[in-house]
Amino acid sequence: SLSYGELSVRANRLARRLIAQGCGPESLVAVALPRSADLVVALLAVVKSGAGYLPVDPSYPADRVEFMLADAAPVAAISWSGRELVLPAGLPVVDIDAVDVSEFDGSVVSDADRVAPLRSSNVAYVIYTSGSTGRPKGVQVPHTTVAKLFANTEGVYGFDESDVWTMFHSYAFDFSVWELWGPLLYGGTLVVVDYVTSRSPEQFLELLAAERVTVLNQTPSAFYQLAEADRLASESGQAAELSLRWVVFGGEALELRRLSDWYGRRGD
Known part of the structure; x- marks a missing residue:
């Protein structure tokens, strides 16, 4: 269980770690985690860094994961220590269970911290279709679309x-x-x-x-x-x-x- 204050600090520190690795607007970070509080921290951290998140469900078949990662070309991944999921060699992986982000500032991340300014037109996430009618297709969704979803409802x-x-x-x-x-x-x-x-x-x-x-x-x-x-x-x-x-x-x-x-x- 996390308060909003705890969630914010953890996500900000992880976001700064991602920024230090070069993650930012118009790049993607794969997130391969089980459903947990850590998953929420990770997704929020990716968005705060300015990058878009690429969700990789650990239950997906290996060939689907391999295709998605090759097609989307994320610059990094966030995963966990006990994973059976095989991630590509050479892809920088942040282990959510082992990473020490205490050296990073927990305050709000701004454009001054990012590798480039974050705009509403930048990609917030990429989710792949089921592929039931052919090869799965990655759909890039910008921040403005998510904002409009809630504004309109x-x-x-x-x-x-x-x-x-x-x-x-x-x-x-x-x-x-x-x-x-x-x-x-x-x-x-x-x-x-x-x-x-x-x-x-x-x-x-x-x-x-x-x-x-x-x-x-x-x-x-x-x-x-x-x-x-x-x-x-x-x-x-x-x-x-x-x-x-x-x-x-x-x-x-x-x-x-x-x-x-x-x-x-x-x-x-």
Whole structure:
């Protein structure tokens, strides 16, 4: 668990380490980490350095990882000590478990610190498509697009610092952009869901209740499984006390009829 102050200092120090290695605007840094607080620190550090992040999910097949790294040509990578993931020889790797950044200043990083000024048109991240219709393609998304996503939805949702969000999806899937930067932008709480919990609707339902999550972001197929777990828990007299304010769907078409059972139990 990290406060905003702790997150800021850790990310700023790591960002300065990346800058010292030459990372900056229009360059990419691969991030290959399991879902954790360290992942949030790393992604924030890359953006603060001015570079764009290239998410490399550790669960990806080796040939996909090899293709992405060769195609995107990152200048560095952030990973962890226990990885089984094989990164290219010659690619500078920052080990999040072993790196000592205490010598670097933890104050806010500015253009005076970066290798070049950071502009809203610079690349914030590159996420690769699934490749289901051919070779995966890397989509470069600038900072301004992420800012507009939230600016254009602010009036609809009314998010604020009291909201608790989950980062449920892989950070190599574009839904994660909404899940990660939303709570950080509004000063809310971000709960990073570990891989095992994300694959168990029952455990995820327990987490939603325990963390008093207010903003749930789901693909419809994942939500149908969660709704079924909720139904079974309710029928057994163990209904979870949920604090949900919004359920936001994305990624695929929603079958409205499949929500009737949820509405019957949970209302609007």
